[in-house]
Amino acid sequence: MNGALHANGLSKRYRAGWALRDCSLRVPSGRISGLVGPNGAGKTTLLRLAVGLLKPTAGEISVFGWSPTEQPNLVLARVGFVPQDRPLYRAFTVDDILQLGRHLNPRWDQALAVARLTRLAIPLNRKLAHLSGGQQAQVSLALALGKRPDLLLLDEPLSNLDPLARREFMSGLVEVVAAEGLSVILSSHVVAELERVCDHLVILNGGRVQVVGDIDELLQLHKLLIAPRVDPKSISGDATVIRATHTDRQSAMLVKVGSEPVRPDWEVHDVSLEDIVLAYLGNPAAATLPAPAMEKAG
Numbered sequence: 001m002n003g004a005l006h007a008n009g010l011s012k013r014y015r016a017g018w019a020l021r022d023c024s025l026r027v028p029s030g031r032i033s034g035l036v037g038p039n040g041a042g043k044t045t046l047l048r049l050a051v052g053l054l055k056p057t058a059g060e061i062s063v064f065g066w067s068p069t070e071q072p073n074l075v076l077a078r079v080g081f082v083p084q085d086r087p088l089y090r091a092f093t094v095d096d097i098l099q100l101g102r103h104l105n106p107r108w109d110q111a112l113a114v115a116r117l118t119r120l121a122i123p124l125n126r127k128l129a130h131l132s133g134g135q136q137a138q139v140s141l142a143l144a145l146g147k148r149p150d151l152l153l154l155d156e157p158l159s160n161l162d163p164l165a166r167r168e169f170m171s172g173l174v175e176v177v178a179a180e181g182l183s184v185i186l187s188s189h190v191v192a193e194l195e196r197v198c199d200h201l202v203i204l205n206g207g208r209v210q211v212v213g214d215i216d217e218l219l220q221l222h223k224l225l226i227a228p229r230v231d232p233k234s235i236s237g238d239a240t241v242i243r244a245t246h247t248d249r250q251s252a253m254l255v256k257v258g259s260e261p262v263r264p265d266w267e268v269h270d271v272s273l274e275d276i277v278l279a280y281l282g283n284p285a286a287a288t289l290p291a292p293a294m295e296k297a298g
């Protein structure tokens with residue numbers, strides 16, 4: 001079973017160099033998956049490959065089992081893509097752009113798109129150029145949802161939104177996913193928001209997949225250990241140190257726990273998703289690809 005998106009050895013090279021290198025991952029369907037990574041990590045490149053806007057240099061990518069470049073009609077009919085740069089036709093009114101959506105998409109749901117925009121008090125007769133950045137983001141989302149996609153790809157949709165709009169956007173997304181059962185891949189730098197709504201996470205770093213897995217599993221797998229000052233290499237057992245900080249007397253280590261118990265004289269604390277993400281981003285050599293999550297394609 002392929003899940004919503006499956007990549008195998010996926011690589012993309014631009015003239016300047018590799019943007020993605022040998023990426024293998026599986027995103028299960030029916031879930032909201034967060035895609036995080038530093039600037040230039042390859043997130044946009046991955047999303048553009050998923051909709052066939054780019055062709056892999058090597059390896060494969062499939063969406064619901066279909067190739068975006070070889071079977072574009074099958075893929076595009078089922079995927080809504082909200083790109084980072086939102087190339088909306090600025091001279092169009094909101095209503096015009098909805099009409100365009102209706103003409104271009106056989107499964108178009110005008111009522112759903114209009115209901116969302118009305119609820120957000122976005123006037124349908126206003127030109128897109130005269131909407132705020134956040135309102136334009138909402139129109140892009142309404143357009144993507146109006147297609148009734150099975151997979152929604154959102155490239156940094158939160159970047160133009162104020163904190164309240166962010167929260168509303170994310171709550172709206174959770175509602176739609178629950179009601180329609182669609183799959184979402186959402187790239188963002190706002191990890192705290194991702195933690196609230198996502199149940200699956202992919203971390204890209206330097207064009208490589210660093211972490212992929214269920215968020216619940218990742219939270220269980222990672223702990224903060226506080227110990228009298230130690231050399232992280234001396235950690236007994238099979239835990240992996242992802243990040244360590246030391247004072248004269250103490251060491252604090254974010255670890256991926258192994259099967260062996262932690263020493264009883266060490267404190268063990270839970271960590272947040274943000275702690276995990278920051279620890280991995282600060283240590284590009286570390287990687288975790290929890291086997292159960294890889295196999296659990298929806």
Ligand code: ATP
Binds near residue numbers: 014016037038044045
């Ligand atoms: P950000 O968080 O800044 O949006 P990103 O993770 O989405 O970054 P990408 O936009 O996928 O990263 O870029 C990955 C790498 O590929 C970067 O080094 C970038 O400079 C390069 N790149 C992206 N698009 C092109 C392009 N059209 N031509 C050449 N290089 C590109």
